[in-house]
Amino acid sequence: MINLDNVTFRYGRKQPVLQELSIQLKPGHIYGLLGSNGAGKSSLMRLMAGLLYPTDGHIRVNGREPRRREPAFLEDLFFLPEDIDLPAITFARYVATMRAFYPRFNDEQFRAYLRAFQLPSTIGWLDELSLGQRKKFIISFGLATNTSVLLMDEPTNGLDIPSKAQFRKVVSAALLPDRLVVISTHQVRDLDALIDAVVLLNDHELLLNAPLEQVSQRLRFEISGRDLPADVLYAEPSLRGHAIVRENVDAADDTPIDLERLFNAAISSPQRMKTLFPAQKR
Structure with missing residues (x-):
């Protein structure tokens, strides 16, 4: 410990x-x-x-x-x-x-x-x-x-x-x-x-401290077309449109975690990340 x-x-x-x-x-x-x-x-x-x-x-x-x-x-x-x-x-x-x-x-x-x-x-x-x-x-x-x-x-x-x-x-x-x-x-x-x-x-501070199971329950890692969802935290161009991170509204339906996109989403949207993971010890 x-x-x-x-x-x-x-x-x-x-x-x-x-x-x-x-x-x-x-x-x-x-x-x-x-x-x-x-x-x-x-x-x-x-x-x-x-x-x-x-x-x-x-x-x-x-x-x-x-x-x-x-x-x-x-x-x-x-x-x-x-x-x-x-x-x-x-x-x-x-x-x-x-x-x-x-x-x-x-x-x-x-x-x-x-x-x-x-x-x-x-x-x-x-x-x-x-x-x-x-x-x-x-x-x-x-x-x-x-x-x-x-x-x-x-x-x-x-x-x-x-x-x-x-x-x-x-x-x-x-x-x-x-x-x-x-x-x-x-x-x-x-x-x-x-x-x-x-x-x-x-x-210089803690932004995220969470098990990956919790991350997959609260975030989705998807490929989106030209039009980005309103709740997108992060998006980057890809061959098929945009690789995005967005809020997961259905915890029972998760997606594989992309650590690189998770990192970029946390850095680009720190306040939203803290809101999504309020129970972590800071």
Whole structure:
């Protein structure tokens, strides 16, 4: 469980990167953390991991305050940063050193993840790996730690299309009822068929925090002709007319969610989005 209560964060005296953020994230879910460049996604992930401290407000992860960096907190959370700088050591040395910090680390699972990503278990020096290989290696290690909280910042950067598909498979299979996964990305389509809830930041504040089931009940994703419906939240040209997002007046009749259109609709119509999702914790 992750709880943010009225959290504000700024660097020095600059304008707030995040302002009065209140969010509750529950285990058993894979959350997609979305937002424009500079919206504060990476800062939020680092706040959750205890690498940054809130200027105001409080954060609790499994009942603990991240900024204290207590051993019980550190061994139950794995944070994968966007930029991975692996040391100039061998595969075996890295695993032997780092696994000791995670009591539930599973060697068999780790090697299975490596095979899924088509990485040999006899990798040599880690600093000689390509960006994509480094990402596959650290994703595999992070999943094998079996921490209850897994935070991933732009994990699909550097992965080719087949590897992105494999990423979705291994992460979805690794979700358990007592595990909470948060994935931050600006490559929205990489999260299709993976996440079951979305957290969207805009203009330094929380704009949307909802399960996808609720999104599909309240919004429709359709192709419209030349004449746009009056209740349209967002529209973009397509070969068949306009790809639109509109209010769903019949909750029993939903449509497949398009995450990219959802993101664009939220950014272009923030007030209507807040009206449609009033029950979310802000």
